[in-house]
Amino acid sequence: xxxxxxxxxxxxxxLPSLPASAEEAPVKVMSRNLYLGADVGVALxxxxxxxxxxxFMWKQMKETDFxxxxxxxxxxxxxxxxxxxxxxxxxxxxxxxxxxxxxxxIYNFTRELLAELNDDYIIATKNGQEANNPGYSIGPIPFxxxxxxxxxxxxxYGQDSAACGFQIGDVLLVKKELREYIxxxxxxxxxxxxxxxPTLMEIYRGYTWADITVQGRNVRFVTTHLESxxxxxxxxxxxxxARQLVEDLKNTKSPIVIIGDFNSxxxxxxxxxxxxxxEQPVESEKCPTGSSICSAYRVxxxxxxxxxxxxxxxxxxxxxxxxxLLTGPDPVRESAAKKMGNSNGFTDRLDYIFVxxxxxxxxxxxxxxxxxxxxxxxxxxxxxxFSAEGSFISPALDKHNRFxxxxxxxxxxxxxxxxxxxxxxxxxx
Numbered sequence: 524x525x526x527x528x529x530x531x532x533x534x535x536x537x538l539p540s541l542p543a544s545a546e547e548a549p550v551k552v553m554s555r556n557l558y559l560g561a562d563v564g565v566a567l568x569x570x571x572x573x574x575x576x577x578x579f580m581w582k583q584m585k586e587t588d589f590x591x592x593x594x595x596x597x598x599x600x601x602x603x604x605x606x607x608x609x610x611x612x613x614x615x616x617x618x619x620x621x622x623x624x625x626x627x628x629i630y631n632f633t634r635e636l637l638a639e640l641n642d643d644y645i646i647a648t649k650n651g652q653e654a655n656n657p658g659y660s661i662g663p664i665p666f667x668x669x670x671x672x673x674x675x676x677x678x679x680y681g682q683d684s685a686a687c688g689f690q691i692g693d694v695l696l697v698k699k700e701l702r703e704y705i706x707x708x709x710x711x712x713x714x715x716x717x718x719x720x721p722t723l724m725e726i727y728r729g730y731t732w733a734d735i736t737v738q739g740r741n742v743r744f745v746t747t748h749l750e751s752x753x754x755x756x757x758x759x760x761x762x763x764x765a766r767q768l769v770e771d772l773k774n775t776k777s778p779i780v781i782i783g784d785f786n787s788x789x790x791x792x793x794x795x796x797x798x799x800x801x802e803q804p805v806e807s808e809k810c811p812t813g814s815s816i817c818s819a820y821r822v823x824x825x826x827x828x829x830x831x832x833x834x835x836x837x838x839x840x841x842x843x844x845x846x847x848l849l850t851g852p853d854p855v856r857e858s859a860a861k862k863m864g865n866s867n868g869f870t871d872r873l874d875y876i877f878v879x880x881x882x883x884x885x886x887x888x889x890x891x892x893x894x895x896x897x898x899x900x901x902x903x904x905x906x907x908x909f910s911a912e913g914s915f916i917s918p919a920l921d922k923h924n925r926f927x928x929x930x931x932x933x934x935x936x937x938x939x940x941x942x943x944x945x946x947x948x949x950x951x952x
Contacts, residue, residue, distance in 0.1 A: 550737045551605045553605035554782040554783060556784045557636070573667040574666070577688075593632070595895050601640070605904060606737070613691065613693060647701075649706065652708045654710070654746075656692045658693060672684070692729075697733070701735060705735050711920055713767055730747035740777070745780070748784045750764060761785065769823070777917045779877075787818055788803055789821075789836050823875075829884065831875075831903070831905040840872055882911075883910055
């Protein structure tokens with residue numbers, strides 16, 4: 524009997540350890556807006572003087588120097604070691620020397636960041652399809668978007684100036700060891716478009732997604748950037764885009780993680796009497812306070828998505844408020860932020876990670892609120908477990924295509940370029 528007891532004890536002490544797959548680590552997710560590098564709002568105020576707007580944006584982009592910012596962002600990523608990163612404002616700046624020449628890629632923030640990370644991360648890709656939605660762009664238009672920068676253009680083109688533009692979009696980055704676990708990838712567009720100048724200048728937004736097997740379950744990861752511009756007494760495009768996103772995902776049974784810049788704060792639309800230094804949507808006849816009609820944040824909540832936190836109503840969690848040159852808080856917003864309770868100068872919570880369908884939130888925190896700043900947004904990091912049963916793959920999301928450029932849209936652009944060209948020639952004479 525004593526021998527049997529000793530054998531039993533020995534067997535317990537020397538049981539083989541559980542395989543790693545039975546005790547998988549939490550999945551860490553990060554949201555990061557890279558910032559295109561210039562204040563679009565100020566540039567829009569310069570329209571219809573497009574050359575002035577283009578030069579202004581190029582100058583600010585050079586001053587905010589992504590070659591320096593990428594090292595700050597990379598250190599942050601290495602420190603947190605997220606498995607999946609939802610990127611917004613994945614920006615490409617490109618130029619062309621002559622009206623008839625092809626455009627040249629000058630700066631690609633995503634590729635530069637990946638190189639800075641020593642290729643430890645990749646863009647989620649399956650069957651040649653990247654989780655990389657190009658978003659909206661303002662192309663290099665001869666004469667209209669001409670910028671001067673001899674240091675850049677002399678080595679490239681042998682001249683001091685070129686027509687330049689940019690493209691910003693959404694990208695899903697994953698640790699390279701997750702490459703073999705990517706099941707599906709797709710990109711889609713929102714039907715709701717903000718029209719700065721109808722037909723000629725329209726801002727497209729969309730999202731990119733990837734299904735990835737983690738913890739033995741297929742999980743659908745989405746990253747998006749909803750529209751920031753809005754008009755008084757009209758439903759913000761951000762709210763309309765959030766409704767489409769919810770509708771597009773309604774048949775997804777897998778766990779869902781949505782990462783993004785929603786350009787929506789739980790306080791929106793704001794009472795007209797309240798402080799609003801971030802110029803977020805305000806109450807109106809069409810947009811009553813407390814309603815989801817004009818609030819992307821509330822649209823997500825009402826659809827059953829959980830904000831992983833930290834508590835977005837708490838001022839210390841605000842994620843936007845830096846000045847355009849990233850030297851610190853905007854002076855006006857800094858004062859307002861401190862009155863609200865945010866000592867770092869952030870006045871609005873715009874960045875979130877939403878989850879649904881059997882997702883357990885373990886931890887969450889805000890990052891990037893203190894200098895040095897890699898971007899004008901703070902970010903969100905969360906650790907998650909997935910409790911949904913099964914590893915089935917949900918149907919692919921519908922691919923909503925952009926509206927094609929019509930004959931009149933193309934003709935209109937050429938016509939405006941022609942008029943400006945004639946004016947420039949007369950001035951030179």
